[in-house]
Amino acid sequence: xxxxxxxxxxxxxxxxxxxxxxxxxxxxxxxxxxxxxxxxxxxxxxxxxxxxxxxxxxxxxxxxxxxxxxxxxxxxxxxxxxxxxxxxxxxxxxxxxxxxxxxxxxxxxxxxxxxxxxxxxxxxxxxxxxxxxxxxxxxxxxxxxxxxxxxxxxxxxxxxxxxxxxxxxxxxxxxxxxxxxxxxxxxxxxxxxxxxxxxxxxxxxxxxxxxxxxxxxxxxxxxxxxxxxxxxxxxxxxxx
Amino acid sequence: xxxxxxxxxxxxxxxxxxxxxxxxxxxxxxxxxxxxxxxxxxxxxxxxxxxxxxxxxxxxxxxxxxxxxxxxxxxxxxxxxxxxxxxxxxxxxxxxxxxxxxxxxxxxxxxxxxxxxxxxxxxxxxxxxxxxxxxxxxxxxxxxxxxxxxxxxxxxxxxxxxxxxxxxxxxxxxxxxxxxxxxxxxxxxxxxxxxxxxxxxxxxxxxxxxxxxxxxxxxxxxxxxxxxxxxxxxxxxxxxxxxxxxxxxxxxxxxxxxxxxxxxxxxxxxxxxxxxxxxxxxxxxxxxxxxxxxxxxxxxxxxxxxxxxxxxxxxxxxxxxxxxxxxxxxxxxxxxxxxxxxxxxxxxxxxxxxxxxxxxxxxxxxxxxxxxxxxxxxxxxxxxxxxxxxxxxxxxxxxxxxxxxxxxxxxxxxxxxxxxxxxxxxxxxxxxxxxxxxxxxxxxxxxxxxxxxxxxxxxxxxxxxxxxxxxxxx
Numbered sequence: 001x002x003x004x005x006x007x008x009x010x011x012x013x014x015x016x017x018x019x020x021x022x023x024x025x026x027x028x029x030x031x032x033x034x035x036x037x038x039x040x041x042x043x044x045x046x047x048x049x050x051x052x053x054x055x056x057x058x059x060x061x062x063x064x065x066x067x068x069x070x071x072x073x074x075x076x077x078x079x080x081x082x083x084x085x086x087x088x089x090x091x092x093x094x095x096x097x098x099x100x101x102x103x104x105x106x107x108x109x110x111x112x113x114x115x116x117x118x119x120x121x122x123x124x125x126x127x128x129x130x131x132x133x134x135x136x137x138x139x140x141x142x143x144x145x146x147x148x149x150x151x152x153x154x155x156x157x158x159x160x161x162x163x164x165x166x167x168x169x170x171x172x173x174x175x176x177x178x179x180x181x182x183x184x185x186x187x188x189x190x191x192x193x194x195x196x197x198x199x200x201x202x203x204x205x206x207x208x209x210x211x212x213x214x215x216x217x218x219x220x221x222x223x224x225x226x227x228x229x230x231x232x233x234x235x236x237x238x239x240x
Numbered sequence: 241x242x243x244x245x246x247x248x249x250x251x252x253x254x255x256x257x258x259x260x261x262x263x264x265x266x267x268x269x270x271x272x273x274x275x276x277x278x279x280x281x282x283x284x285x286x287x288x289x290x291x292x293x294x295x296x297x298x299x300x301x302x303x304x305x306x307x308x309x310x311x312x313x314x315x316x317x318x319x320x321x322x323x324x325x326x327x328x329x330x331x332x333x334x335x336x337x338x339x340x341x342x343x344x345x346x347x348x349x350x351x352x353x354x355x356x357x358x359x360x361x362x363x364x365x366x367x368x369x370x371x372x373x374x375x376x377x378x379x380x381x382x383x384x385x386x387x388x389x390x391x392x393x394x395x396x397x398x399x400x401x402x403x404x405x406x407x408x409x410x411x412x413x414x415x416x417x418x419x420x421x422x423x424x425x426x427x428x429x430x431x432x433x434x435x436x437x438x439x440x441x442x443x444x445x446x447x448x449x450x451x452x453x454x455x456x457x458x459x460x461x462x463x464x465x466x467x468x469x470x471x472x473x474x475x476x477x478x479x480x481x482x483x484x485x486x487x488x489x490x491x492x493x494x495x496x497x498x499x500x501x502x503x504x505x506x507x508x509x510x511x512x513x514x515x516x517x518x519x520x521x522x523x524x525x526x527x528x529x530x531x532x533x534x535x536x537x538x539x540x541x542x543x544x545x546x547x548x549x550x551x552x553x554x555x556x557x558x559x560x561x562x563x564x565x566x567x568x569x570x571x572x573x574x575x576x577x578x579x580x581x582x583x584x585x586x587x588x589x590x591x592x593x594x595x596x597x598x599x600x601x602x603x604x605x606x607x608x609x610x611x612x613x614x615x616x617x618x619x620x621x622x623x624x625x626x627x628x629x630x631x632x633x634x635x636x637x638x639x640x641x642x643x644x645x646x647x648x649x650x651x652x653x654x655x656x657x658x659x660x661x662x663x664x665x666x667x668x669x670x671x672x673x674x675x676x677x678x679x680x681x682x683x684x685x686x687x688x689x690x691x692x693x694x695x696x697x698x699x700x701x702x703x704x705x706x707x708x709x710x711x712x713x714x
Contacts, residue, residue: 051406076408087399089252091259103248105407152407 004187010059019045021211032188034198037208043191080149084161086141090134102151118147139170159190249417266386274433281330282440292322308661311637318346321673326613327444332373334614345630381472385493388476390486391418411709422473456680467694474701481708504599512588528577539569556657560641596693607690
């Protein structure tokens with residue numbers, strides 16, 4: 001099966017520091033790949049390479065078969081990016097933000113009705129949708145981020161610690177939205193520190209350490225406890 | 241680049257400016273200041289032109305009605321000529337507030353220009369002459385900065401830039417969209433000013449011919465100011481794209497504004513003075529006086545056979561002729577000295593125009609004054625015309641003295657020279673002073689350097705913005 005998101009021996013060096021060391025992974029349609037690892041393990045660097053915010057030193061990152069450095073704009077059109085904190089325009093409402101970003105992403109105007117529907121699907125009613133983003137909680141912003149991704153009809157979602165700082169209820173709602181996207185055939189690559197979230201949401205789980213992908217597991221093949229032990233084992237070796 | 245994206249990006253910027261109050265406060269205040277400048281200057285122009293016309297009539301009338309008197313006394317009393325204020329002086333008064341608008345035509349000497357043209361003044365020094373041109377040249381960039389300092393840097397700081405770029409929007413599209421927004425907001429502020437200026441100029445123009453000439457000048461001025469504003473827009477975008485934070489962007493832009501608007505004019509004037517030094521007033525007068533003295537002596541020796549001016553060896557019945565010789569000997573010397581002085585000023589002005597490559601306001605200022613008809617060159621042309629009139633007056637008077645006073649003293653004794661009196665017929669033979677301001681076509685020729693510098697600056701600013709947006713810091 002061809003992966004929607006593919007990293008082929010991707011390395012990235014920042015001066016003397018090797019941030020990524022030959023990372024290869026593949027995320028297929030309808031799959032959620034959860035990338036675990038300590039701070040500085042290289043998770044966000046990999047996401048940035050997929051987004052072509054930085055270029056790999058060697059190797060290749062592909063989205064739907066296209067090299068992201070050579071076809072940067074086309075590759076980005078197939079992806080939706082949801083960072084730890086979805087950054088939106090504070091003076092615009094959730095609805096206005098959604099319509100703005102969706103129109104930029106698709107080159108088409110997103111009708112207000114459709115935008116309200118999308119926001120309702122992620123749990124934001126019309127009253128909330130018409131409030132300014134500056135009044136939103138982090139969870140509400142993340143929901144707008146998902147709505148933007150849905151409006152974009154992206155083949156892949158790239159999420160960088162999306163549930164960090166969310167309360168358990170909001171995190172659970174967010175995981176549910178990801179599962180919905182997955183069920184629609186979206187390939188999801190998400191970085192997280194949250195083992196529970198990874199086990200609950202992921203189809204595959206990867207563990208990164210010092211820029212290398214040291215584990216690549218099927219979520220179904222490992223219990224929560226074993227995942228925790230494995231993770232802690234790798235983390236305890238972090239300083240070696 | 242998609243056609244939907246640019247207006248979309250621009251519209252979002254507008255919403256932000258409207259909601260954060262910038263459109264109302266900064267835009268509204270700027271508009272009020274500029275409209276006030278138009279109104280104040282229309283009033284000033286109308287009043288000044290009315291007074292000028294009245295003074296012109298009164299002065300010539302008093303020349304005609306001075307009664308019977310010795311012609312040389314009349315030449316010493318002389319007359320005033322008044323510089324007509326071009327309609328666009330209400331937009332850009334140029335150096336007029338510094339150089340004056342009238343010249344006293346009197347016997348023997350050419351009236352002087354002031355020795356420190358307005359070009360030397362910094363932006364603040366010209367604050368007293370609140371004009372639309374001053375507001376646009378000095379405050380225009382500040383308005384662009386207020387709206388544009390954070391268009392990239394603010395978004396970078398908030399994280400929305402990363403969010404936007406992750407959608408597959410190119411930085412170039414983003415740049416053009418933001419440029420469209422900044423051009424749009426400046427147009428929103430400046431179009432009412434252009435309309436108000438056009439109406440004011442229509443009101444101030446006296447004839448249809450003057451109107452079409454002024455319309456062409458106004459069109460060219462609009463193009464020049466549009467290039468300047470556009471240059472500012474791209475320069476602000478370039479800085480905003482390169483700076484990591486909105487605060488850093490604002491500080492850098494304000495620093496650049498201060499340097500180019502407040503410091504550069506002073507420095508450019510000093511550099512121009514260093515490259516082409518102009519004499520001090522005392523130095524100029526002293527050099528010209530020596531040259532005149534030598535020329536007079538030569539002329540008196542050659543034409544009158546006398547070693548001493550106004551000595552006893554030239555009889556009084558030749559004093560009319562002596563005056564004629566004396567005057568004509570001085571013309572060439574005055575022409576040479578004033579030409580040298582004015583050429584020096586022209587060179588200094590040209591240096592300042594080229595300095596616009598570093599501080600664009602200097603080029604725009606020169607371009608604006610030339611097209612408004614209020615530049616140093618226009619003042620020079622007027623001074624030439626005034627001097628021609630003075631010589632016409634002086635020659636008529638001297639010719640009359642030769643013809644009548646010298647002959648009178650020949651037959652009635654030498655002292656009779658001073659008792660000779662001319663009457664109204666002689667005064668009427670001195671034509672009324674008339675001055676035509678140069679046509680827009682001529683001004684266009686002289687504005688080429690300023691415009692070329694502005695276009696070069698615009699091209700560089702666009703290049704800088706494209707480069708900065710492509711090499712923005714993450």
